[in-house]
Amino acid sequence: MDEPKVTGTKPKMSTTRKILLMLGFLSTLAVIALITVAVTQNQPLPKNLKYGIVLDAGSSHTNLYVYEWPAEKENDTGVVQQVEVCKVEGPGISGYSQTTEKAGPSLEHCLQQAEDVIPLKQHQETPVYLGATAGMRLLRLENKDAADKVLSSVEKTLRSAPFNFQGARIISGQEEGAYGWITINYLLGNFKQSGWKKFLHSLKSVSETSGALDLGGASTQITFVPLEISSESPQNLLYFRLYGKDYQVYTHSFLCYGKDQALQQKLARDLQITKNSRLSDPCFHQGYQRTINISNFFKNPCTSIEKKQFPFSQLYIEGEGNYEKCRRNIQDLFNKTNCPYSSCSFNGIYLPPLQGDFGAFSAFYFVMNFLNLTSDVPFTLDEVASAVQKFCALPWHEVKLQYHQIKEKYLSEYCFSGAYILSLLENGYEFTTENWQRIHFLGKIGSSDAGWTLGYMLNLTNMIPAEEPPARPLSYGSYVGLMVLCSLVLVSVILLAWLLFHKPKCLQKGIV
């Protein structure tokens, strides 16, 4: 039999095959175009940054903070971060009560630093706020006129800076507590969860926030969400709606219970029972000496109720370095005798049962950090107490030798401050061995200092919305990834379909 002749001419392509091939080619082209358009069209725009400045005019000194955030993400949580901090030279603004006109100019150096950090073309639109805390609250009580003049002086300086001046005022203790709480929960990402975290939280009815403990020089604040809300003391309750959730927050600020004023209060009480101008003080190291001028001592609203006449004008303090005695001495500052509510902290102030974790910052952190008590694994209450006891027992000359680089004012008071922190937390707020480790001493969260300033700015610039802002269900990366994946699946399906229904000759049996 004759074999079929293999001719030299190629087999002609059928018209359907040609159309199918064309279609396959065109759909591949369409998919490529689709991906290209998706990638280019949805590319994030170049970062447009915004800035804000807050000055924390504390009792001991003023700090200037510069914050930065991407303009298009303004209402997202956790996007604002601190990019600069500048410590103003000299005392806090309340320290200018005798030379009020110098309060403003003291801020100039730090304002210049802010000018250097923020791009020139954005100076005019950058808001600047100054909030003064307990030092100015005390000055206002002692001498209202001087407090007003200090504020006018700082306002004048801030208005002459190239930024958008938004106000210089004394904030209330309640605000200070609330904004500190907002800051740490914003930075810890507790207000708005994404992905799995959100799903898990929606299973639990409550969203967990962290309490805030702030220790300053002149006041201290405690703020947290209690388990149950009681209307016993409405002045201690605040209501927030943030990112679509309601928060009922307890807060209290104790004026005169910052660590510097607490020491003044303690000395004023000690003075009542001294027979002569010498005072042996268990809260200072053995060998340490300090002289106090009595005539100025009782001008302060934190000590004025103890005012009386003394037959001497100077008090000579000599350190004793005895931690246990110091704790007993300090304990007298917390009056636990009468409580008109179901539960109190001290001085008849309402305190609901403590709840959850606490972030303790400012001087809580500075002191604990100096005593090496701020590691990631929290120390027990006993470990902290014995570390403070050991430190207090060191003679002054040894302390000075060992820590020669630290300012003498701070160094001489770490023993008192350590004991005071333990008294405030243990006797004042009644933290126990069980819940002590729920206190986390923190200086910074990410690049931002823990403190009230960030919360203050977020609030005043309306950057924390009451309702959750509408968000894209997918991030940019996931969107592009999904587009690519879908397109690849589409191409493969078209190819497969073509191969299955119109088997090209080359794939037919026997030809290969």
Ligand SMILES: Nc1ncnc2c1ncn2[C@@H]1O[C@H](COP(=O)(O)OP(=O)(O)O)[C@@H](O)[C@H]1O
């Ligand atoms: N490095 C440090 N070591 C110890 N204490 C510090 C350190 N830095 C700041 N402080 C103290 O922290 C406290 C800060 O308080 P401040 O914010 O000025 O007052 P307030 O908040 O009461 O208005 C002051 O007592 C200050 O002396």
Ligand SMILES: [Ca+2]
């Ligand atoms: Ca402060």
